[in-house]
Amino acid sequence: MLWIPMEQVPMDSPLTFTLILLISYAAGLLGSLAGVGGGIVVVPALTLLFGVEIKQAIAASIVAVVATSTGAASTYVRDRVANMRLGMLLEVATVTGALGGALLAAWVSARALFVLFGGLMAYTAWNMSRNKRAADRDLPPSPLADRLKVHGAYYDQAAQREVAYRVTRLGWGFTVSGLAGVASGLLGIGGGVLKVPVMNLLMGIPVKACTATSNFMIGVTAAAGAAVYFMRGDVRLAVAAPVALGVLFGAKTGARMMNRIHGNVIRIIFVIILALTAAQMCWKGWR
């Protein structure tokens, strides 16, 4: 196994820099396709392979979330796969939730919450894997969604047609986005794994638009956290710089690939990441 303790190799060595860059490239690629931050790849890789302190690894992973989002979102927004209005609307709930979660952190047991959210995610992964798309069923009309003009349309390059969809159940979207924010403020997990399923299963949004919109949103929530870590000096440049660069290029590649990939493949990638996150969280809660 690759094992490069930080004490023996200075982090500024080109070899370590390149290795972190490559792993982060993969994280950015996967994260941009699935609409998540890629912390599930970055944190274990940095702590286990490179012996980075957990605090610095988490700080680097929050920078990675910002990089995934920012790197991919320019493409997703331009191609209208990311629903900008919906994203901005739900961001209100996410950033407020994240602030609430950070305030609550001193008062609640993170352990129990890890198990709770882990269970919730496992259940969601199972639901998503069955491919019961909301679009297949009758969707209730949403006058609020009409008024807020959040319905979307984009050109799907894999299906080679324009995909138009109507958004519904904004209340659910708002509630879960808020919860996703709380989870990210409280537990440090990215909110993407919670937002994508609710958008896809309940709100009538095609899976590509879900992951792209989630991707668009996560950068804003993470930016506040990243800025705080940055000011506290937890962002170690020798770690964060290769992570940020690798993730940015990975996310750019992912965003260019995504529209040409079939929606079902995106869904499977997301379900796998969701299941892994669920397992990781349950483990954190139990041990």
Added chain:
Amino acid sequence: MKPEPVISNVLCLGVWMSVALMVTGSGWCFIAGADSLSVGVLTAGLALLIATPVLRVAASLVLFWLERDRIYMLITAVVLAVLAGSFILGAISG
């Protein structure tokens, strides 16, 4: 003015400027060793990356104002205010 291309360009500009700064800073570190200039350039690149999503929200606020879209102006202003609040809270509690 369509908001999508403008927002896309804001994000793109932020990304490429921060990439340029980080690549220059890291390259300088390897070639000449970590001095205050290279570390400064690297730090500026990371700071710009972290600021880009916030700049994106600010740019949307301007766009919605130009469109006279009151509801989304309010939505965007709330996001910015909560972000500012989170940042101040995080900075003072750290």
